[in-house]
Amino acid sequence: MEDFYQILTLVGLFAYWLIAAGVVIRVIIKRRSIGVSLAWMMVIYFVPFFGVLGYLLIGEQNWGKARENRAKLMYAPYRKWFADLYLFRQYRPKELTEYGHSISSLCEQRLGIPSLGNNQLELQSSPQQILNSLIADIEGAQSSINLEFYIWHPGGLADKVVQALIDAAKRGVEIKLLLDAAGSRQFFKSHWPKQLKQSGIEVTEALVVSPLRMFFRRLDLRMHRKIVIIDNQIGYTGSMNLVDPAFFKQNAHVGQWIDVMVRITGSNVPVLNTINSWDWEVETNHRQLPEAPECIELNADHPIDMLQVIPSGPGMPSEIIHQVLLLSIYQAKSKIVITTPYFVPSENLMFALTSAAQRGVIVELIIPERNDSTMVKWASRSFFGELLSAGVKIYRFKGGLLHTKSVVIDQNHCLIGTVNLDMRSLWLNNEVTLAVDDLAFTQELSQLQQSYIDDSTQLEHERWRKRPVYKRIIEQFFYMFSPLL
Known part of the structure; x- marks a missing residue:
């Protein structure tokens, strides 16, 4: 035996x-x-x-067989919808700057989505401003509201948004709500989903997590986009989940989350709406492509506010936002300012940042002093020494968990959206970012970044080199896992 x-x-x-x-x-x-x-x-x-x-x-970007097959069938009609954008007057490639043209060319080749002019962008940077603006637009909705978020957490002004949606549904507005199942689990445990459905609002969980599904698709694949579309005329996207920071993660000891959203009117609202429609169809197998942008005449004497919408994630060209980010950094001539809550860069991104600093470009990285992810906190610190040696300035924001995801290049062009500078956002999750080729908006964002710096402590290279040995060991341990975070 x-x-x-x-x-x-x-x-x-x-x-x-x-x-x-x-x-x-x-x-x-x-x-x-x-x-x-x-x-x-x-x-x-x-x-x-x-x-x-x-x-x-x-270990692999397994989206699930049903979603993969559905996406293959969806590709042709969505590709045609985006291709029709080239026929509209808002497609004005000659109006793009050198920077905007290179980003647009990359996105046209890989995504089939062009930059469009005639956009009006409003940068919103406080939770009260964002949520009250959203409530006001919901109250003014006439026909449809589509919402998509990673996290919807009950409490405070977030509940007033729900009530505004219920009131809109009662007056006949068609409303669809798509929420990530894992990120919004507290919302789905609350009484709100039942009330929303009773009011006629469609509520769908994206990427439902269960023990059975783990054998058929990747568990940590998440719907990380934040999109609101009202009447196909008003759009919102940015870093903020549908939460009131005063009622969200109060026990995490990181302070209130600091976010931004961009309120958009103009030609790119239907583009954002189509990305939302793609996500909705992947989950529900129901298609509802929006109407295309209106062919309005453009005033030649007024800036046309060029904007490129860039989605990424399963079913879309791989690493497209990673490519856009690298291209932006390599084009920088004088200054790069980055805000991100989670900084675990790829090898290529790390090389691009250090190379930019070494060729004389001012590179400023703004991250939160305290982070809600222990693994990311230590893995992130493992990169500080190399960055500081190259001349990158690192600022640690003291006013809460800085959740804004933004990149400003030469104070003339910017990227803003849902993308963290970590492997998960750049390679895995469903994300969306905006490449803005508009001087006024970029300078406004630059001023906001400066306000973050003013409320930060700059990390000194010499002091960092003298940190305790045990911290170096912990950093190196988590550094080995950084490609997987």
Whole structure:
């Protein structure tokens, strides 16, 4: 009997070795960045069984068979909708700056979505301003409201938004609400979903998490976009979830979340609406493509406010926002200012930032002093030494969890949206960002970034070099896992 158990143990070990070797071969065949591949190989071999299981569950961008098949069928009609934008007067490529033209060309080639003029952008930077503006627009809605968020958390002004939606539904406005199942779990546990549905509002959970589904698609794939469309004429997007910061994560000890949203009117609102329609159809298999932008005459004496909408995520060209970000950094001539709550850069992004600083570009990185993710906090710190050595200025914001995601290039052009500077946002989640080729808006955003700097502490290189050894060890430990965060 003892021999039998020894043989069984050997067979089991050999079988596990074959499985682990097979998974490692798959890691290599996928041809991702070397850092990501090495991180997964380390996890597989140093964490027996659980490393292999972890890769099978979250190692690849497995969207689920039903969603993948649905997206393939959706591609042609959505591609045609975007292609028709080239026929409108708002498509004015000659009006783009050199920076805007390069971003637009990349997006046209990879996404089939052009930059469009005739947009009016309003930067909103306080939760009261954002939520009250949204409530006012909901109260003025005539026909339709589409909302899509990663987190919707009950409490405070967020509840007044729900009540405004219920009142709008009662007067005949068609309303669709798409929320990430994991991010909005507290909302789905509340009484609000039932009340919304009773009022005739369609409420859908995106990427539902359950033990059964983990064997068919990646568990940590999330719907991270924040989009509101009202009557196909008013749009919102940016970093803010549908939460009142005074009622959200009060026990996290990071302070209130600091966010921005961009209120948009003009030609790109239907483009944002179409991205929302794509997400809605992926989840519900129901298509409702919006009407295209109106072909209005443009005033030649007035700036046309060029704007490029850039979605990313499963079913869309891989790493498109990562490419746009790298292109923006390499085009910078004088200054780059970045705000992000989670900073775990790719190898290419790290090289681009240090190279920019070394060629004389002022590079300023603004991150929160306190973070709600322990792993990200320590992994992020592992990059500080190299950045500081290259001349990058790092500011740690003291006024709360700085959640704004923005990049300003040369104080002339900017990126703003839902994208964190980490691998999850750049490679995995459903995201959207705006590339704004408009001087007035960019300078307003630049002033907001400066206000963040004024409420920050600059990290000194010499002081950072003298930090305790145990902190360096913790940083390096989490650095090994940074490609997976």
